[in-house]
Amino acid sequence: MKLYFISILLLILGGILSLFFKEEYKLKFCSIVAGISTFLLSILSFRCLITGTICSKTIEILPIFGGINFVVDTLSAFFILIISLMSLLGIIYAIGYTEPYQNKKMNLNSHCLFLMLLIASMLGVVIVQNSLFFLVVWEIMSLSSFFLVIFEGNKKNVLNAGLKYMVYMHISVIFIIAAFALLNIESGSFNFNDFSAVLSKNSQITNIIFVLALIGFGTKAGLVPLHNWLPDAHPAAPTHISGIMSGIMIKTGIYGILRMIYLIGVPSKLIAYTVLSIAIISALWGVLYAITQHDIKRLLAYHSLENIGIIGIGIGIGLLGLVFENQIMAILGFTGGILHVLNHSIFKMLLFFAAGSVYKKANTRDIELLGGLIKKMPYTGLLFIIGSVAICGLPPFNGFISEFLIYAGMLFGIQEGNNIAVFMTLIISLAALALVGTMAILCFTKVTGIMFLGTPRSEQAQKVDSDVENTMLIPMSILAFFTFIIGFFPQYAIVPVLAPVTMLLKEKSLPTVFNSVVELMSTISLLFFILLVFLIFMIIVRNLINNQNRQHTTWGCGYNRANPRMQYTASSYADLFVSTLKPMFKRISHIKKPKDLFPKEAYYKVEIEDIEEAYIVKPLIKLDEKLLSKFERIQNGNMQQYILFGLIFLIVAIVGLIYLG
Amino acid sequence: MIITLINILILLITPFLMIGIIKKTKAFWAGRKGVSIFQPFWDFIRLMNKESVYSETTSWVFKFAPIVLFTTIFFASLFVPLATGTAIINIPFAFVIFSYVLGFGKFFALIGALDTGSSFEGMGASREACFSTIVEPAFFIAMGSIVALTKINSFENLKMITENAGIYGVLIITLAVITLFIMLLVEGCRVPVDDPTTHLELTMIHEVMILDNSGVDLGFITWGSAIKMFIIEALIAALIIPSGLPIWLSILAFLGIILIISISIGTIESSMARFRMTHVFEFIFIMSITALLILTLVTYKIYGN
16 A cells, blocks of 8 residues: 555655756656656556455544545556556657647646646545545546646637636536535445445435436536536647546546445446436437537547446446346446446547647647648558547457447346346447447548548648657557557456456455356457458458559549549538437538629538537526626625625624524 | 358359349349349459559558458358358357447448548448448347347347247348348448449449449459348348258258349339438338337337236
8 A cells, every 4th residue: 555655646746846847858757757656556556456455544634534544446446557557658648749838938837747646636536435535636636637728728718618627527526525425424424434334225315325426426527418528628628638638537437436336336226227328328419419520629528428428338237237136237237338448548548649649730620621641640640540440349449349348238138138127228228339339430430531531621731741759659559559459358358357347246256257258258359360360361362463553533523633622521521410410409600602793702611519508508607697697786896895794794693603503 | 161161152152143133133124135143253353353543642541441341241241140040150249249340341441432532432431421320220229129039149049030929920020121121222232222333423322432442442342242232131031041941941042032132122223213312311210110110029029918
């Protein structure tokens, strides 16, 4: 346990020490410190996952907290593994990415400090088991990430997005506080251990607490309907921060939900159905809106929703398995869901990093302005394609493994089910997951096709001359390598996941059913190798019958002077799908029609707004403003009146104390 | 071993013949003599010997895409029960792997089309991607229901419907055949969803995606699409042919069903025009409806009493 503390303190210390370095060396120094610390942490957590040893320590810091329990069990260890590995890659990537910002008075100082603080606090969140201290660490995490988001705070939209993020995070924390407060009232303690006695009773109060916690943690994770901060915050933040936030930080929300499930033990039906249905809606909502977006980082943010949804579906299937005592279904669901946590952080960071590289070179996030980049940025292009295939859940990459496990869980449930409600739920989730998969294909063929293929659509894209430097390519390559490894060796990749699943199932040791899961994974691995061999064989065959080649322009129906503006755009690619589902979107069209005999300028641009934001959140804010503006009279800037208010309050308080106290 | 060999042989030969039969049927209805049913094979050989023309816009993706498309289709065909009623590789949850492997090929076909920078090909890719969002969930609902009915999660379950559903078996099989037949028309790009012989780029779906492919690449794509049609027909055959037949009979029945489906595709193509693009959606939605009907019947069968 000491080593965990040392590495976390090392991170914070590194952040503080980085203040004294020159701007060029700041992040390099941070990455060295983080490298040492995360190396230590990943070894420790991996050992914990393999052996299953739990370490814990109680420390008294302040009397109000009582004894603070720090516990690293297998669930925490799994998240520590992800956080430490991925944030290291994020920092290494940041070295290259922040280069243009150096020596421009951009306040890299605080950026490095908060970056290290964010990583340390994320690690803290997963090991603290005292609800009060948990909230403190949680708040440090939210705040430090807020400061990271507003790195380019001189831009107005960045600041707005940051504030929106802040507001959402505080809505989320209110619900978490409420849940913890209820738990404290029921159990009289701040420690998670004592909570499980209350929660495992499975009375009405358990459901209420769980729903409160689900709203709170779900906001962090980006579950619908409190997801709106995600698509704004990610484009505003610098790319390495978006990567870390989307890849790791929102997973702390998932951690919170899993922790609650662990404390509850066997949940009620209500909880299982709630989690599953919210997850399905999130997954569909995310991918649906991702298709309509043309800002690459906004699009990826919506895909985070989708993937959090898939993770949630996995967890929901696991919960259903627990409730209806279908062990294999529970195992497969939880394994798929938790493995998808890892998988999502891998390919989402890969995609964010690749998008950031494009942003660094082409200076735009609008995919409509890009095109043909694969010729100038071959490595980034290849890595982005790998990431896209992986995120669509297609074989032979890692996304398929976790989705397959979830499918397998559903199908086992369908096969053995003896309850009509469960059967229907499972069939709906089966269809939803298939739908999400195909829509993801639609979305990512759009992104890859428009961004990297074809011809450059603007001068910015034309001007891109070379690929990004190695410090940015290496982290991406490592991530791409992970997608391969997990895809081709799933039987080994699921080993670290099995320990947290065993914990969630409240089993002492690995149930024997796990063997069949591992066996299934070996089959998949074998199949992928056959597919790979086939593919290589076919490429060789293709090259053997290599006839003469000729270069020519693209076929344009006999027209040989096709220009880049004639290409299909992202909007037109998505339009057939979007127009089929009209009521799901709010379209804002900007149109300038051609006028006069010789029309000069004409354009048509369409933006799509989230209907949840347009029809629920915005009216609510308006209502709020209207209501609160009534109180403006109180705040009139007159000092005498303020003193009067204070006096009135004091009198009321004293009178109240006398009568009630 | 021999069974596997027979299956592989049939898998390699029949797709070309199937396309030939469709062409012959169309010729028959048009009152022409038509080309030999081996012509698609000779066409393939000819394409293999031709030079390829690559657009200056394209990158490695464009060259890589046909290979991936062909390989994935061929790989997916290994999970499907073929002539002898057994799949070459029989694994649990075959249909999930089946459609995801096909999805991998489709992904590359789509970005390969976008690689040319042509608006025609973008249009085709957009349509193809859009239609598959309707096809896949319906397929999954249908297969999920059959899994629930037969309690078997590999493709073998297609043969077990009658044993498990009794009197409803016939209905379920009919609905499943309709579902798969529409899937065949969509994935195989046949009339009334798409017209493989049209030369109007604006109305095409699959054909317009491969406008710029030529030579070897085009050869692999046509072979791949033929195999794709063939394996969906094989799924239909698996639904209809009962299990437990002697091998020679089941091979005969299988070939007979392939023949009948090919002739009916040819007949449909001769007797009607392709739908307008907006109606194609409605047509594909029939698949969702039949899938939901299967679900209803299965639910009634299992939980009905």
